[in-house]
Amino acid sequence: MYGMIHRALQCFSQDTYGDGLWQKAVADAGVPSPEFEAMLTYPDQQLDDVLNALAARLDKTPAQLCEDLGAYLVTHARMEPVRRLLRFGGATFEDFVLSLDDLHDRVKLALPDLHLPRLEVDVHSQSAFSILVNSEREGFGAVLLGILRALADDYGALAVLEHGRAAKDGLMREKITAEVFEADFTSGRGFGLVTTDIVR
Amino acid sequence: MEAAALGALMPMHLHVSATGHILSVGPTLAKLRPDEQLSGRRLLELFEIKRPQNIRSYADLVSHGSCLVRARFRHGDQLGLKGLFVPLPAAQDPLQPDRREADDAPPVLRPLPTPPGDAACGGLLNLSLGVNVVEAVQRYNLNSADFAPADPTVDMLYLIEAKSVALEESKRLNARLEGARSAAEVQALTDTLTGLQNRRGMDLVLQQLASSGQAFGLMHLDLDHFKQVNDTFGHGAGDHVLRHVAGILQDETRASDMVARVGGDEFVLIFQGCVDLPVLEGIAWRIIARLEEPVAYDGHLCRISASIGTTLSSFYTKPVADRMLNDADEALYASKNQGRACHTVFKPQQASRIG
Known part of the structure; x- marks a missing residue:
């Protein structure tokens, strides 16, 4: 899958919970590098593994985290380009x-x-x-x-x-x-x- | 057709009367001149028509029939506009229902340029912002409602923005990869062209040897006539010769010795545990003789030679890498001064600074 999605999860996690937790979740998931590149591709499994590891550390369900990620894409200053592209919809x-x-x-x-x-x-x-x-x-x-x-x-x-x-x-x-x-x-x-x- | 319907279909149109006066203005075009009343004014008083050329009166424009128009406002912000002018004979309703028979010619997007003769003639000019749209949207605060739904301008703006975001990401990735690459290059110990050690690799070996106190011989070798090979036969030949030289240098040394390419055509050889001058002199002369054998490249014969300067760690009470390199270099230049293609051993007694 396109790294843009992995990257979004990484930015969300780092901006919301800090880099320390992200590093731990990546290590829990057994993913080799904590840095995802938006323009490269990564296996889907890595996304699932990191998401589950992150959810476990935060004591949330993966679905709750996904919803928070969605809100982050629209509201966080760093994701302003995403909000703008969405607003072109109507x-x-x-x-x-x-x-x-x-x-x-x-x-x-x-x-x-x-x-x-x-x-x-x-x-x-x-x-x-x-x-x-x-x-x-x-x-x-x-x-x-x-x-x-x-x-x-x-x-x-x-x-x-x-x-x-x-x-x-x-x-x-x-x-x-x-x-x-x-x-x-x-x-x-x-x-x-x-x-x-x-x-x- | 009603002005409102015309405006909805073509938000940047001008409906012009037979006298060249503006009858109605599309709402988006009107937004470009918010403080002016455009209706009722003469088309050519408001706009300068750049294409077709030599339009001095509205009749001139009509004489071109249906035509592409490039225009700009005469006053204020002279934004370039482009569009299509279609004459509408005065006798007709501006836009009549299609009453063609089944076997009539199919409709054409642009009516054929048939000037309607002497009869006075109104017209429709449908304009667009063309490539100036980004600037105009910003300047006049246009929004998606200002563009007709059939007009892909908003999609184009979306695409411009999406692509610039993607491009920005790509540039960032490239910069990171470039940074990683140059970091790897700085850390590399190998010369990519010849596979020999590079200067950094040589420095490390030399430092280790100097600090371990192990005896060693140091040779500095500089190719002669290499520049001519490069200049005459090109860099491909030069690279080929350098790889050939690297092969000879490795052949003539032991595996425990180190050969490094430290500059364009400069090499350093380090002989671990060897301070036997006759042996090293033998190696040096053998290297020179082998390097003088012509190298074939692309149907040409490349001829080079080499000048060598040598020093030994045993010349010094406390060998220091930098000084030994300098001394080998000095001996190398003595070889060059003797007419190249020879080998010189540094003579410690000549240098007062040896400690």
Whole structure:
């Protein structure tokens, strides 16, 4: 798997719990190097092993950690580029949720080697949605839940999100349900189409 | 068609009357001049048309028929714009329903440039920011609602940003790899071209020998005429000769001796436990003789030789690596001064500084 995901876990762990805990978790997992490079590839197993070791040290479930990782991707200053790329999805939180259908293709356009699961958005009413995660791997749904919780704040929307499971073609898949109660609950954070760094 | 629908489809359009006055303006184009009323003004008073050339009146533009247009605002921030102008004959409704018959020619994206004759003619000019979009978005605070959903500009901005993030990551990785590579190079003890020890490797061996008190002979060898080989036959020939020299030097020394390439065409040989001058002189002359045998490279014969200077640890009461290297170097230059291709032994009595 693309090191970007391993790298995200590393940055999240180091920025949230310090480098010491990260070094211990990597050692617990028996992974050779504590430094993941975003542009190189690493075995999937290393990701699972480090995640489980980290969860064990923090006395949390891997799913809880995944959700925290998702929120970190949107809220931490170091991950600002990720937040910005996500915000291109739509002008409002509802638009963003509807754009998740395209997330897979959108990411592929920018990073052809980063394979994210396809997401399927179902619209139940103007403000109620469900998102099915088409992946055999557990965990992406929890990351998405964290991303959505943090992005609802980012857009200034008041939304209730839940993580569950649903059968799809006879297979169990992670599923997120989202209900938006108020689109303009707070003013949210700003977003311009162009960052100040691009324009010189 | 209504101005609102026109604006939704083409947020940067200008609808121009037969007299060249602006009838309606797309909402995004209007955002570029927030303090001005654009409707009702003359197109050419507001914009300078750079392509087609020599447009002095609206009639000039109409005479080109449907055409690509490059334009810029005459006043204020002169942002470059590009787009398509389509004349709309005055008699017709600006955009009529498609009433072509089944066997009519298929529609073309750009109507053929047929000037509509003398009849007064309005037109539609659909503009775009082109490559200036990044600057314009920043300057005029445009957002995704300012671009038509069918317009991939927002996706392009997303892509620009995503790619620059990926590029930044790649650059960082390259810098880290480059750092690791140069660190490894600094730590390396081997010369990559010849496989001999490098200067660092030689320094380590020399320090160990000097501190262990073991006797040893030190030879400094410099190739003669090597520059001519490089200049005449190229660096490929030069590299080939250097590898050939390395092979000879290793042949003529024992495994316990050390051969190092310490500069472009400079070598140092260290003979562990050997301070027997006649033996070393024999080796030196044999090396010179073998190096003088021409080396074939790419159909050419490369001819070199070597000058050598030698010193022995037994010349010194307390051998110091740096001094021994200097003395061997001095002897080497004596060889050069004698007309090259020879071997000189450092003479301790000549140097008052020997302690």
